[in-house]
Amino acid sequence: MRHMAYLLAKSGWQVHALSTDLTEGNAANVFPQATRTTRDGGSHNENQTILRLQHEGIDFELIEFDQNSVTHPHIKVSDFFDRRYSSILDTFRPDLILTFGATTADLRRRAMARARGIRVIFALHNLAYLRAIIQEYDELLVPSAFMAQRYAAAGYKNVQILAPPIWDQEIIATEKEPIFFTFVNPERAKGAELIAHLAARHPDLPFLIVESRAHSGHFNIIAQAAGIEIEKLHNVMFSSGSVLPKDIFAATRVLLMPSLVDEAAGRLAAEALANGIPTLVSDAGALPEIVGKAGTVLPFKNRNADIPVIDEDTIDLWSEQLKALAEENYHQLKADIAKSVGQQYTTAHQINSYASWFASCLNKSPGLSLPQ
Secondary structure (H helix, E strand, O other), X not given: OHHHHHHHXXXXXXXXXXXXXXXXXXHHHHOOOOEEEEEEOHHHOOEEEEEEEEEOOEEEEEEOOXXXXXXXXXXXXXXXXXXXXXXXXXXXXXXXXXXXXXXXXXXXXXXXXXXXXXXXXXXXXXXXXXXXXXXXXXXXXXXXXXHHHHHHHOOOOOXXXXXXXXXXHHHOOOOOOOOEEEEXXXXXXXXXXXXXXXXXXXXXXXXEEEOOOOOHHHHHHHHHXXXXXXXXXXOEEEEOOOOOHHHHHHOEEEEEEOOOOOOOOOHHXXXXXXXXXXXXXXXXXXXXXXXXXXXXXXXXXXXXXXXXXXXXXXXXXXXXXXXHHOOHHHHHHHHHHHHHXXXXXXXXXXXXXXXXXXXXXXXXOOOOOOXX
């Protein structure tokens, strides 16, 4: 969502961002240059802190969330957020709202905007909203045809597609030392068991595992359950997921994405291609669509109750590609293809498509609240 906003601001749009810091940890660490301002908390007779800054042409307001508060912080922040949101609608007077979420408060805020004739763009990057159709939007924006088909089949209307947004300053590595076969988020569902087998089979190849929701402990448990002796995997290194993607890609020779579950967006694969990095993916969800001819799709050969099985056939298939990409000539060939095709995901190529699509939304009828 933030990268979308950066693309729009760079193309000339005036963008104002309102958020809490709940998903970002300490917002002062995320944006150390931010200025703190304290505003009256209204009827609660409490003060609420906002971090303000301008970054990449966007005016940000991040409402600090005190998770240690004993006075119902969710309610307090939600009420304050609503007051700031209403004030921004009155003073900034946006033409479009770009948002996500399915809570009662989210629906109410979108209805408030649409009642004022402001079009609401509901931007999703996962499949979490398939269980029930969420209303109060004008356009549903998703990053893949796979995802669009799933949401359209679930009954959603006005589903539109734009490739995963990428902001070069955070994604593209300027200085590279491509060493590692890199795997991000060592969850079982992401293919951690297969990575453990590959690392054990190829002790001469360096593997980098980037922590995310799952960390090194998860990987070790999965590997041990697969009968792999962790203490012998001297070729495996771990990295914190708190660094910028470009720092990970700077050291990446090949990106590995053997996902067992449907990937709705495949953003990581797009980022790797934008860096000219050869990418090996499974056939899960949008991955084949995102990598196209630039990546290598390795389908799971065997399944049990539609769940991919990590067997010798699968390990052999991936192992062959790893050996091939360890050779300089073949790696360079695949890297050149990745760089050429991956240009479509860079900021320079995305600005026009994002600016054009959002501009087209202005030419449509003003949003009106959908019947409940």
